[in-house]
Amino acid sequence: xxxxxxxxxxxxxxxxxxxxxxxxxxxxxxxxxxxxxxxxxxxxxxxxxxxxxxxxxxxxxxxxxxxxxxxxxxxxxxxxxxxxxxxxxxxxxxxxxxxxxxxxxxxxxxxxxxxxxxxxxxxxxxxxxxxxxxxxxxxxxxxxxxxxxxxxxxxxxxxxxxxxxxxxxxxxxxxxxxxxxxxxx
Numbered sequence: 001x002x003x004x005x006x007x008x009x010x011x012x013x014x015x016x017x018x019x020x021x022x023x024x025x026x027x028x029x030x031x032x033x034x035x036x037x038x039x040x041x042x043x044x045x046x047x048x049x050x051x052x053x054x055x056x057x058x059x060x061x062x063x064x065x066x067x068x069x070x071x072x073x074x075x076x077x078x079x080x081x082x083x084x085x086x087x088x089x090x091x092x093x094x095x096x097x098x099x100x101x102x103x104x105x106x107x108x109x110x111x112x113x114x115x116x117x118x119x120x121x122x123x124x125x126x127x128x129x130x131x132x133x134x135x136x137x138x139x140x141x142x143x144x145x146x147x148x149x150x151x152x153x154x155x156x157x158x159x160x161x162x163x164x165x166x167x168x169x170x171x172x173x174x175x176x177x178x179x180x181x182x183x184x185x
Contacts, residue, residue: 011184012056019048019060020067023095024074031162038159039076042126043166045095046119049102050174051181057099065092085141090133091126091155098122098129110178112171119167131155 001009026040049057068079075083075092083089105118135151138144146154 012052015052016056016060016063019044019052019057020063023048023061023064024067024072027074027076033158038162040166041095042123042163043169045099045126046102046122046167046170047174047177049099049122050106050115050118050170051177052099052103053108054100054103057103058096061095061099065096068092085137087134087137087142088130088155089137091130093133094126094129098125101125106174108178108182110175112175115171115174115178116167119170123163123167127156 023041023044026044029040030037031039045057045061048060051057052060064074068075068083069081071080073079075086076088077086083092099122102118102122105121106115109115131151134155135146135148138146138151138154
């Protein structure tokens with residue numbers, strides 16, 4: 001491996017660690033509303049996918065989840081292996097494939113339309129993984145009797161407008177940062 005390749009890989013690993021840390025911080029940056037609090041984790045998942053690409057974006061989220069499962073209290077309400085029984089853990093798991101899909105679709109493009117499409121696809125992945133997991137934990141593990149409508153209300157509908165705002169912020173910020181990332185190589 002050449003010195004340039006080693007430098008590039010080291011930079012990407014550092015950025016991967018940075019986005020794992022930013023996602024952890026995002027769990028505690030809460031926007032309170034009358035219904036619920038909204039975190040900035042989805043914003044950092046989107047930024048990781050767009051800026052780091054599919055491989056390192058997904059790796060950053062894998063690192064975040066692994067650290068939380070090892071017991072670091074970096075999830076919204078703690079950490080540890082027992083967190084897999086939390087109804088919202090499926091959303092955390094979804095960050096890995098979501099960042100991958102976002103990075104895959106966004107490519108190295110700074111086009112706002114493409115970044116928005118990539119983030120929307122990543123958000124779809126988050127809900128497609130998170131909502132069924134939530135339903136499984138609530139209905140099977142916790143013995144609740146929640147139908148699809150109740151699960152959609154509990155896990156998606158109040159959050160969707162804020163997720164759109166986070167995607168819009170990603171599009172604006174990534175439009176500036178993607179060209180800067182290309183210059184760093």
